[in-house]
Amino acid sequence: MSAETLLDGRWRLHPQVALRPERFGALAYHYGTRRLSFLKSRRLLDVVEGLGAAPDPAAACRAAGVSDAELASYGRALATLAETGMIVPAEGAAEEVAA
Amino acid sequence: MKLVDEFELGLDAPICITWELTYACNLACVHCLSSSGRRDPRELTTAEAKGVISQLQRMQVFYVNIGGGEPTVRRDFWELLDHAAEHGVGVKFSTNGSRIDAAAAARLAASDYVDVQVSIDGATAAVNDAVRGPGSFDTALGALERLAAAGFRKPKISVVVTRQNAGQLDDFKAIADRYGAQLRITRLRPSGRGADVWDEMHPTAEQQRSLYMWLLEHGDEVLTGDSFFHLSAYGEALPGLNLCGAGRVVCLIDPVGDVYACPFAIHDEFLAGNVREPRGFEGVWRDSELFTELRRPQSGGACESCGHYDACRGGCMAAKFFTGLPLDGPDPECALGHGEGLLAARGAEVAIPAPAVDHSRVKPSRLRNGTPERPPAKVCDENPLADFLTAEG
Ligand code: SF4
Numbered sequence: 001m002s003a004e005t006l007l008d009g010r011w012r013l014h015p016q017v018a019l020r021p022e023r024f025g026a027l028a029y030h031y032g033t034r035r036l037s038f039l040k041s042r043r044l045l046d047v048v049e050g051l052g053a054a055p056d057p058a059a060a061c062r063a064a065g066v067s068d069a070e071l072a073s074y075g076r077a078l079a080t081l082a083e084t085g086m087i088v089p090a091e092g093a094a095e096e097v098a099a
Numbered sequence: 100m101k102l103v104d105e106f107e108l109g110l111d112a113p114i115c116i117t118w119e120l121t122y123a124c125n126l127a128c129v130h131c132l133s134s135s136g137r138r139d140p141r142e143l144t145t146a147e148a149k150g151v152i153s154q155l156q157r158m159q160v161f162y163v164n165i166g167g168g169e170p171t172v173r174r175d176f177w178e179l180l181d182h183a184a185e186h187g188v189g190v191k192f193s194t195n196g197s198r199i200d201a202a203a204a205a206r207l208a209a210s211d212y213v214d215v216q217v218s219i220d221g222a223t224a225a226v227n228d229a230v231r232g233p234g235s236f237d238t239a240l241g242a243l244e245r246l247a248a249a250g251f252r253k254p255k256i257s258v259v260v261t262r263q264n265a266g267q268l269d270d271f272k273a274i275a276d277r278y279g280a281q282l283r284i285t286r287l288r289p290s291g292r293g294a295d296v297w298d299e300m301h302p303t304a305e306q307q308r309s310l311y312m313w314l315l316e317h318g319d320e321v322l323t324g325d326s327f328f329h330l331s332a333y334g335e336a337l338p339g340l341n342l343c344g345a346g347r348v349v350c351l352i353d354p355v356g357d358v359y360a361c362p363f364a365i366h367d368e369f370l371a372g373n374v375r376e377p378r379g380f381e382g383v384w385r386d387s388e389l390f391t392e393l394r395r396p397q398s399g400g401a402c403e404s405c406g407h408y409d410a411c412r413g414g415c416m417a418a419k420f421f422t423g424l425p426l427d428g429p430d431p432e433c434a435l436g437h438g439e440g441l442l443a444a445r446g447a448e449v450a451i452p453a454p455a456v457d458h459s460r461v462k463p464s465r466l467r468n469g470t471p472e473r474p475p476a477k478v479c480d481e482n483p484l485a486d487f488l489t490a491e492g
């Protein structure tokens with residue numbers, strides 16, 4: 001897997017972001033930054049929706065059925081979403097895991 | 100499949116929906132695309148408007164562009180704004196600024212769900228007021244000042260590019276910077292009263308080319324609603340999605356609840372239905388005959404053999420319609436000059452379609468005849484998607 005592109009740790013959707021499934025994938029809208037993004041596949045939508053429940057993005061990808069060959073491109077998509085604040089590190093995740 | 104191709108097939112819910120709350124306006128801008136002025140007695144009631152908001156929430160419409168008329172003239176304006184926010188529907192509203200006093204500015208600054216767009220059409224009072232009416236420039240800047248003082252983050256300054264202000268782009272940018280605002284420039288279309296002044300107000304070919312160069316240089320600092328995609332034919336494609344979103348990702352709900360394919364296409368030909376029908380807005384959006392037709396692959400006609408068709412796609416449907424040009428051919432402002440030829444060749448037998456409704460208080464005045472008053476430009480010209488990023492995957 002491409003460790004350079006894949007994010008570490010637990011992530012989740014920003015609480016101010018809404019997702020709307022569409023035929024091609026989904027739209028994501030951030031009410032805080034007023035940015036709209038396109039998730040260009042249904043699988044990416046599954047990954048993003050699964051982030052909160054997975055220990056790290058790689059696990060969320062695997063749970064959504066992303067193959068090893070596709071992992072790098074999903075990693076890039078997630079990195080873009082992270083850069084724009086659509087997804088954020090899950091706060092308190094470490095404590096949760098420890099508890 | 101490319102995103103733009105996906106979008107041409109239509110989405111489950113619109114991305115860019117304009118909702119004009121009222122035809123009433125305290126100004127009377129010469130180029131008003133909705134021919135606003137007087138209130139229409141059939142305008143949606145507060146309860147009906149709230150019903151529309153519930154439907155938008157169900158369809159997961161993220162935000163709605165509210166305009167008019169001057170939306171703040173409606174007595175239930177603030178009530179509807181709060182109602183939308185409570186239902187997770189963001190609001191971007193367009194105003195001439197006349198009612199943005201200190202209290203209104205504070206109220207707006209307190210909400211996460213509201214974005215404000217103040218319209219000006221000149222970077223100087225002289226150029227602006229000739230179009231929007233005496234004193235309107237100072238009114239707009241006053242509103243921006245109060246918004247800044249109230250701590251409202253990044254309002255938009257909305258400018259329709261015309262022959263008269265095309266040389267002021269840098270000045271508009273400076274005004275936006277001064278107020279911590281974001282500049283948004285959009286295309287003048289021959290819609291509503293805009294049809295009466297289009298010949299004398301639309302930018303010349305030379306101005307269009309400079310505008311294109313300016314956009315290449317400043318494209319990432321200004322919003323355009325992708326409204327200049329027809330200029331891509333001057334060279335490389337401008338950033339953003341190049342397509343006419345009418346009925347596919349764009350639509351208009353007018354003050355009486357009529358649903359049109361695009362805010363610039365208020366004509367029976369582009370009327371899909373009414374939100375008062377039993378099927379509601381959702382049914383009109385998903386199943387109306389007109390929208391279904393618009394989502395079928397369209398013919399590019401004479402444009403299909405053009406090397407720029409991929410980016411330009413023949414330009415704006417409304418601009419062609421209201422200048423009497425065929426819909427499957429070049430835009431009247433085609434960068435290659437094909438529009439000019441067609442406009443010149445229009446015979447007397449070509450009837451220019453008139454807008455479906457006209458609420459002007461006085462008959463549309465010409466720009467040079469004195470200084471008519473004027474209304475807010477519409478928020479959402481088409482897809483505002485240039486302003487967004489795309490996540491691959
Ligand atoms: S403004 Fe023109 S190009 Fe844009 S959606 Fe309307 S008809 Fe299409």
Ligand code: SF4
Pocket residue numbers: 329332401402405406407408411412413414428429430433434435436437
């Ligand atoms: S001929 Fe048609 S596609 Fe080509 S630049 Fe003109 S309007 Fe655009």
